[in-house]
Amino acid sequence: xxxxxxxxxxxxxxxxxxxxxxxxxxxxxxxxxxxxxxxxxxxxxxxxxxxxxxxxxxxxxxxxxxxxxxxxxxxxxxxxxxxxxxxxxxxxxxxxxxxxxxxxxxxxxxxxxxxxxxxxxxxxxxxxxxxxxxxxxxxxxxxxxxxxxxxxxxxxxxxxxxxxxxxxxxxxxxxxxxxxxxxxxxxxxxxxxxxxxxxxxxxxxxxxxxxxxxxxxxxxxxxxxxxxxxxxxxxxxxxxxxxxxxxxxxxxxxxxxxxxxxxxxxxxxxxxxxxxxxxxxxxxxxxxxxxxxxxxxxxxxxxxxxxxxxxxxxxxxxxxxxxxxxxxxxxxxxxxxxxxxxxxxxxxxxxxxxxxxxxxxxxxxxxxxxxxxxxxxxxxxxxxxxxxxxxxxxxxxxxxxxxxxxxxxxxxxxxxxxxxxxxxxxxxxxxxxxxxxxxxxxxxxxxxxxxxxxxxxxxxxxxxxxxxxxxxxxxxxxxxxxxxxxxxxxxxxxxxxxxxxxxxxxxxxxxxxxxxxxxxxxxxxxxxxxxxxxxxxxxxxxxxxxxxxxxxxxxxxxxxxxxxxxxxxxxxxxxxxxxxxxxxxxxxxxxxxxxxxxxxxxxxxxxxxxxxxxxxxxxxxxxxxxxxxxxxxxxxxxxxxxxxxxxxxxxxxxxxxxxxxxxxxxxxxxxxxxxxxxxxxxxxxxxxxxxxxxxxxxxxxxxxxxxxxxxxxxxxxxxxxxxxxxxxxxxxxxxxxxxxxxxxxxxxxxxxxxxxxxxxxxxxxxxxxxxxxxxxxxxxxxxxxxxxxxxxx
Numbered sequence: 001x002x003x004x005x006x007x008x009x010x011x012x013x014x015x016x017x018x019x020x021x022x023x024x025x026x027x028x029x030x031x032x033x034x035x036x037x038x039x040x041x042x043x044x045x046x047x048x049x050x051x052x053x054x055x056x057x058x059x060x061x062x063x064x065x066x067x068x069x070x071x072x073x074x075x076x077x078x079x080x081x082x083x084x085x086x087x088x089x090x091x092x093x094x095x096x097x098x099x100x101x102x103x104x105x106x107x108x109x110x111x112x113x114x115x116x117x118x119x120x121x122x123x124x125x126x127x128x129x130x131x132x133x134x135x136x137x138x139x140x141x142x143x144x145x146x147x148x149x150x151x152x153x154x155x156x157x158x159x160x161x162x163x164x165x166x167x168x169x170x171x172x173x174x175x176x177x178x179x180x181x182x183x184x185x186x187x188x189x190x191x192x193x194x195x196x197x198x199x200x201x202x203x204x205x206x207x208x209x210x211x212x213x214x215x216x217x218x219x220x221x222x223x224x225x226x227x228x229x230x231x232x233x234x235x236x237x238x239x240x241x242x243x244x245x246x247x248x249x250x251x252x253x254x255x256x257x258x259x260x261x262x263x264x265x266x267x268x269x270x271x272x273x274x275x276x277x278x279x280x281x282x283x284x285x286x287x288x289x290x291x292x293x294x295x296x297x298x299x300x301x302x303x304x305x306x307x308x309x310x311x312x313x314x315x316x317x318x319x320x321x322x323x324x325x326x327x328x329x330x331x332x333x334x335x336x337x338x339x340x341x342x343x344x345x346x347x348x349x350x351x352x353x354x355x356x357x358x359x360x361x362x363x364x365x366x367x368x369x370x371x372x373x374x375x376x377x378x379x380x381x382x383x384x385x386x387x388x389x390x391x392x393x394x395x396x397x398x399x400x401x402x403x404x405x406x407x408x409x410x411x412x413x414x415x416x417x418x419x420x421x422x423x424x425x426x427x428x429x430x431x432x433x434x435x436x437x438x439x440x441x442x443x444x445x446x447x448x449x450x451x452x453x454x455x456x457x458x459x460x461x462x463x464x465x466x467x468x469x470x471x472x473x474x475x476x477x478x479x480x481x482x483x484x485x486x487x488x489x490x491x492x493x494x495x496x497x498x499x500x501x502x503x504x505x506x507x508x509x510x511x512x513x514x515x516x517x518x519x520x521x522x523x524x525x526x527x528x529x530x531x532x533x534x535x536x537x538x539x540x541x542x543x544x545x546x547x548x549x550x551x552x553x554x555x556x557x558x559x560x561x562x563x564x565x566x567x568x569x570x571x572x573x574x575x576x577x578x579x580x581x582x583x584x585x586x587x588x589x590x591x592x593x594x595x596x597x598x599x600x601x602x603x604x605x606x607x608x609x610x611x612x613x614x615x616x617x618x619x620x621x622x623x624x625x626x627x628x629x630x631x632x633x634x635x636x637x638x639x640x641x642x643x644x645x646x647x648x649x650x651x652x653x654x655x656x657x658x659x660x661x662x663x664x665x666x667x668x669x670x671x672x673x674x675x676x677x678x679x680x681x682x683x684x685x686x687x688x689x690x691x692x693x694x695x696x697x698x699x700x701x702x703x704x705x706x707x708x709x710x711x712x713x714x715x716x717x718x719x720x721x722x723x724x725x726x727x728x729x730x731x732x733x734x735x736x737x738x739x740x741x742x743x744x745x746x747x748x749x750x751x752x753x754x755x756x757x758x759x760x761x762x763x764x765x766x767x768x769x770x771x772x773x774x775x776x777x778x779x780x781x782x783x784x785x786x787x788x789x790x791x792x793x
Contacts, residue, residue: 048177051125060750064750078503081460084102085130086100089134105460107119127146129145129146130149131185133187133195137192143195149181150378161174176199179197181200181202202689212225212237213225236249237250244279248301251270251271254378259614268294273287297381314383345393358406372399372401372410374397376397400416400448421436439455441453459778461777461780462481465774467763468765470522486507496784508527508535525539528569564620566621583595583598586620587603588634621636622637632650643657656698666684667719684715684716694716708744738762759775
């Protein structure tokens with residue numbers, strides 16, 4: 001026993017000693033594994049999760065010490081932005097209330113026929129609106145479907161449907177959070193608890209929450225009454241108000257690739273028109289007379305309220321208008337595979353049983369309809385039928401078009417901005433029209449002969465970017481969706497908290513354009529327009545901007561690959577010499593003489609996958625940064641998720657992806673101005689329908705990366721910037737607002753009193769210490785950085 005005791009105790013202590021060290025070793029290993037796995041971030045795609053994360057954002061805002069700082073809107077006061085729908089309270093002679101849905105700034109309301117507009121839906125997980133509907137029995141009940149179904153290049157995802165019982169003073173989320181885009185909402189005029197919703201689904205990925213939904217209890221529960229598959233959603237609905245159980249639905253089979261606009265494909269067979277006569281219990285295909293299924297793109301439908309058997313279909317028709325030719329280009333100069341028939345109108349006089357082609361029946365009208373929507377038929381395809389006259393129809397495309405003979409001939413209604421998405425016709429006075437387009441909203445009192453457009457009091461401009469010059473007072477430059485490029489003056493003469501709102505003026509560049517301004521000669525402005533077409537402009541010279549602009553993009557030999565540039569292609573002036581320009585296509589290009597001549601200083605830095613070449617420039621550079629501390633230390637990120645670094649001005653490049661997710665759009669790279677080895681990087685998952693926060697910092701020139709997303713709950717992240725005064729301060733712009741960290745990225749606060757808005761870009765003026773943000777939907781805003789970094793002007 002004693003021998004056993006001694007032997008056992010010796011064994012026990014030896015075992016304990018070994019196990020203690022083994023646990024220590026394992027502990028280190030487990031910690032290392034945990035640290036490694038901490039870099040792996042799961043995508044956020046679920047709608048309920050997004051709603052919960054937005055709740056966390058609100059909680060951070062409520063407790064943020066910087067949340068009460070005031071953002072100041074500075075403009076533009078002379079342009080508006082893309083609107084997707086418009087509805088009015090009727091009868092118009094007893095109400096002046098109108099609701100406008102915008103593509104990325106929520107819902108706005110006027111109670112005085114547009115004299116003033118107020119935002120009523122601006123604090124939510126998404127402010128991208130697909131459709132709005134008013135309860136015909138109670139105009140104070142407003143339904144808002146989120147997610148723009150037009151899925152344009154700057155559309156954002158929705159997160160379901162909201163309801164207000166008090167004209168927009170308060171809102172309740174009513175479900176359908178995984179639908180991503182909502183194209184139409186119908187309210188049964190005989191029963192306000194019955195609604196139908198057309199859900200067209202996610203933009204970039206397949207998802208099962210597509211189709212037609214119905215509620216019979218006012219949105220408490222929903223039933224999917226028409227479902228095809230994970231790639232086919234409902235893009236339009238129309239109801240026979242004399243028989244609300246009769247509903248027509250248009251379905252659209254589509255997905256958007258990163259390298260192609262949405263299109264029909266050879267094997268697609270599910271785009272078409274459906275009809276139910278029993279409230280959605282049963283549906284019947286009604287496509288007799290329409291093109292073959294794989295030739296059908298997006299479809300819009302409407303009927304005449306006075307004669308509900310007269311139904312129209314506006315179809316984006318992929319049948320070729322003429323034999324394929326070589327050398328064709330689209331609206332932006334990109335190679336085109338051919339001219340399709342495009343906008344095509346069909347009419348049925350028997351409730352959809354049979355369809356007859358009514359448009360393009362002569363050569364003049366054939367060419368008219370081919371130009372109707374240009375290469376963007378999938379953006380439009382909206383049609384409205386006069387509620388009294390079954391032969392008067394309106395179609396929306398690049399222009400607003402009217403036909404008074406059932407679609408045989410059309411004419412364009414003038415006096416508005418282009419690109420049309422919504423039209424409301426007063427059923428009691430069909431001379432009264434309300435229109436929603438890329439420039440805002442407009443009203444006509446004479447059936448479209450004349451228009452009044454509300455541009456100066458509905459601030460919904462969609463900026464892609466912002467930069468500043470060194471004038472006194474300084475100017476800010478940016479490009480605006482479907483408007484072109486503009487600049488405005490930031491006037492601090494009345495105080496840093498009293499910056500006036502101003503009209504913006506035309507600037508060099510297109511609607512998708514980066515800008516850089518020479519610091520010493522502020523009249524010299526560089527701009528990269530559509531897909532990287534860079535130019536230099538002398539704004540101080542006599543004449544107009546275009547006369548004083550020089551195109552800088554070099555030509556290519558026929559045997560060389562075509563240059564590919566992103567919609568907003570990145571370029572920078574070197575912080576070491578402003579005559580040096582770096583420009584990003586699929587290569588990094590360098591000029592030492594202000595863009596007059598160029599050298600290619602990198603190979604193709606993208607994956608350059610031939611299978612991912614299409615209509616849209618993809619596999620391009622998306623961000624560039626040169627270290628302010630060392631000339632020739634350059635970082636380059638791409639839209640297909642690659643990151644490279646050169647230390648020697650482009651002689652050699654290495655990829656620096658270790659520890660970060662692959663294939664995520666590199667939305668921003670920022671080399672530190674305080675430490676040579678420090679660089680920040682943001683990735684954006686929007687094009688994967690992913691709302692995770694991908695935010696990174698490297699202390700070793702990008703060889704390894706650390707997650708610095710901290711407590712930021714929800715993305716995507718569009719921009720990260722280092723403060724010019726305090727190296728511990730980091731600013732982050734997301735699809736919700738602006739975050740700031742004062743401890744190097746460990747913790748963040750919501751910065752200021754912004755509404756929920758898509759912050760696409762952020763810069764800090766180095767002399768005047770003002771933060772400037774470009775929002776995609778609410779224009780340009782500024783905030784006094786002195787209140788954040790404690791610096792001075």
